[in-house]
Amino acid sequence: MGYRATLGGETFRFDTLARLMAAATPARSGDALAGLAAQTDVERVAAQTALADLPVATFLSEALVPYEVCEVTRLILDTHDHKAFGTVAHMTVGQFRDWLLSDAATTRALQALAPGLTPEMVAAVSKLMRNRDLIAVARKIRVTSAFRNSLGLPGRVGSRLQPNHPADDLKGIAASTLDGLVYGVGDAVIGINPATDNIPTATELLRMLEDLRCRYDIPTQTCVLTHVTNTIAMIEQGAPVDLVFQSVAGTQAANDGFGVSLAMLHEARDAALSLGRGTVGQNVMYLETGQGSALSADAHHGVDQQTLEARAYAVCRAVEPLLVNTVVGFIGPEYLFDGKEIIRAGLEDHFCGKLLGLPMGCDVCYTNHAEADQNDMDVLMTLMAGAGVHFLIAVPGADDIMLNYQSLSFHDIAYLRNSFGLRAAPEFEDWLERFGLITESGHLIDGATGAQRLLGAS
Template structure:
């Protein structure tokens, strides 16, 4: 590999692919914290030039983490489809970028080669793209998934209702969920982050959400975002698990810090699919996993191996891809300013994560969020949400008033979902939209909508008593 270039008489030489990838990355406080970032803008440009001239074959032939010591690296190599990769091997990263952005290149063509694209290739090409490029490229790609409804169809924007409660009070959770449903949210999933990692608490939430879905015959899926082992313990007790959740990262050691490995994820998926076969539920598809990722997670676990945030995020997507998920969500600003310092870095990371995931064939959503000590605000969240909606993001979060009272961070609201759908002529999932119309929440006038909402809230009392 040629890892050197000269800019206006100044010679830049890089020690290896890991360094080139890191220094070609856009500015991130996490990369600076890890000591892998470019020291100057000129060095960043030099790294981009070197990266643009590397071939995709050279990237595959030089794993960023030794496969002998990392099961994620082994998974990535095992996933690579040799036939799909063969016509790509000789392309430079720069030429690959040009092909992706070419107006003549369709989403179908990108889908046809996705199994020949490794996470490191996806991360590399993203580093050569502007924010606009990331939007234009991602907008070509649709990834359709099916569980109890259908997500990802062009023209559809899904919303996860996130009715978290600081004390896991089931009444509060269900009331918040019903409120979100009346705004047309909840087609992606009704997903609760429990405040307590307890089998009893998680089982109670899962059973409560299932009663809500059953009572109103809602074509959506429920999830309680506890640790995978807690959810599987609930499954052993007979609790209904629609989607099995887990946070994943891009290295074996980072996943180990989450208390998971690839074997556990495989076993969990098999057990949930087996439980689906036993339930009296109309399933429209066999996708049953929900993963969350986010730039900086491996660094926060001291498990980054000197690799930059974006490349590790792409590797986390490689883990998710192996399990045919229904939803994947980048929680882009959640970890804090140590990893993404301000709105500029959060916006950039959100667009990168979405594009890279879509290029790899994942049904990408983004939690457009920030912590209260980051240099960001609701205006910057609006900016990123609109950019991602234009890029064809599969789903966003719906949080009451954008303020998660349990996780103590800022996200996007039910009202934001209504506004974005209206502005860009986007619709809920088709089965869910039909349900909304039948319930009186379709194209209803304000008075009719209020009457329908009151009916739902009155019926909720019956669910709570159950």
Template sequence: MIYRIDVAHQHYVFSDLKTLMAKATPERSGDQLAGIAAQNATERVAAQMCLADVPLKQFLNEALIPYEQDEVTRLIMDEHEAEAFYPISHFTVGDLRNWLLSADATTEKLTALQMSLTPEMVAAVSKIMRNQDLILVAKKCRVITQFRNTIGLEGHLSTRLQPNHPTDDVLGISASILDGLMYGNGDAVIGINPATDNLQNLSELLKLLDYIIQEYDIPTQSCVLTHVSSGIQLANKNVPIDLMFQSIAGTEQANSAFGINLALLQEGYEAALSLKRGTVGQNVMYFETGQGSALSSQTHHGVDQQTIEARAYAVARKYKPFLVNTVVGFIGPEYLYNGKQIIRAGLEDHFCGKLLGVPMGCDICYTNHADADQDDMDILLTLLANAGINFIMGIPGSDDVMLNYQTTSFHDALYIRQLLGLAPAPEFTNWLEQQGILKQQSSRLEWPQHMPERFSRLLMS
């Protein structure tokens, strides 16, 4: 279908919905690199105005990537709930924006709509929303998951404790874990990106994490972020895997570039479930995503990177994940050039994920060659926390010494929890109080100046 609009005495023509979506996307370097971005601000506004008038039904009739060619498209279309969609089926994209911002769009109604919204619909509406709109609507969305604790409750903000080490040194990893625990980090997951990705090393890291969690009776979960095929092999050997990990993307070809497909993800999901390691719930998957991953492997089909990212959330949603993390600035300035683009992308990803029913977190980060700094990350952290994000990263000194990028620190989590009166997951909060790590007085969280003595054993064992 061809889309047309007149703006400022100029006639604009967009050859199909895919082109219209790309031209309507707020400026970012990835779409410019792909040659699909608006030529200027006027064309972008024209595309946004035109997109606002597109009926939501059109997204069910005009697939951006053909149904026959892409299993992610088939997943999206096949799992769409027509009955739940009926109350908003007469909406245009602009109508959806207005309704989302209204008092009528309650948390309960947004939850009921999760499976009736396609990624393309939520990506489209995000393109005509200001940052404050994205924050306000996302704040009304709640996605709650459980494994050994409960993530996503209102008034709570969780963290992934990320104790990476360039040589996977056990003492170095243990020191980072202890440091993070003393600042109340680690309730979302204690998750290691391994430097050496062989089964023996992965097994030893998983056993280390399991020992720490069991020895100190910590109500949290562990993950070593290896390929799902390795995770399946480890699960079959009864290695203690809590959360099964995989990076995912929004097209079949992009997932193939990661060495996965939906069938393999299903196998990983079932393998993790079979271990039955959860205590309060069985959300067993941990996924990571990022705008630009499909473009980097030339598997984006000419679709803008933000819409492709939203499609990845449909993949995640199928497997009822405990955590989904958009690693927003990690791929680099080729895709998100500066702090402004990273901030916008982080808000978009969180908004789209939450509307689709995905438990969204964000690695609020940038690479050293991006036009961004820690002040930009402070802004995005503060905005996302106000928007109700489920979890963020906690890393010693904000500097990941293994992956070589900048993100949020243990202290950043302490800052935002104190600023907004947010607590870790309730089970984890209780544990912190019992251990003498945290004191809750007058609705404020207070951390001691000295480490509880029993925890120093971790560095001597």
């Protein structure tokens, strides 16, 4: 058994499907750290050549992570929709790429195909695609989700307003929230990462956000990004929970590291649904992922980080989320070394998530020890906007003072609106206009005037 390709008279062999997938992955530091990356550039192309000839259906009979030891593998294989798979069942991975890029792969065809695809299939085809291919196909896919507003509609990009504070200071968080609203940010969610991760703090923050949302009557949803068990407890205590947050990964072992299981996610979703707080939809889950999480938890089973990331999307898909966010540059340079690797990974994650039918957003971000800067973020956000990203994260001045990393600034969401004509969710946009924060053409009004309107109403 094994896979091979001959290039220029030299034959390259790959013993297992996992080895083949890893060797075919565009270079990144995390796979090198795991000892899984191709040894040379030519070996990588050889692996891609062998992968192109592999029947897509192989992934239904050969599991990369054993079925017996991993509930994520069981979820993927047990819920696979064979009928939907029909369109591409006879194809090789290479033919699948050609088809995705062809005019035959319409928005409708891609939507119908999604339940027939597994994470391994979409990861495999992404390894044969250039950045422009990932953008071109993702742009054709439409995924909508809704809670108090409708996200994912054509010509629109959502944004998460992230008003974190190192001491969870309520006034400080409110100040950052007002700043973001003046920029028209926050339709995807107003979401806080708490510095102190416990139930009393999370509840206090959640009540503050709820007060603020109600005071201004903002058609959006709020979230405190605490562990799923904390959120379940808060729901039981009667806290105003809109969305359930959780970080998830692509193997059961890595999810164990996060202290989460599929059963817990379903329990949390049921609890949030029981509150019936959504007005235009009932997608109540907000999930975050990122390449490298399984390796950092020593739970990668010899599988490359991009394939494992796509497997995390199977976990997300099972709970019909409002938002899925790849926190692409947060994990650090030992997984994604520089701007080039972060940009590639962001586009891969977005493509794979969307192809599987997810409302895929991105935290366009980096840490100070990565070889990246705001210029790389400018490139990635602009590409993401072109690819039709569901939502992006934004913080005041691109500087998250609690998590100590850089994301996008509120300004950047305004840039995407002004320069590319992208708009906020319709319900939220109406609110911005009603409040006098944007003009009829969707441009922001003068910042001081906008802030006064909000402060005057407070």
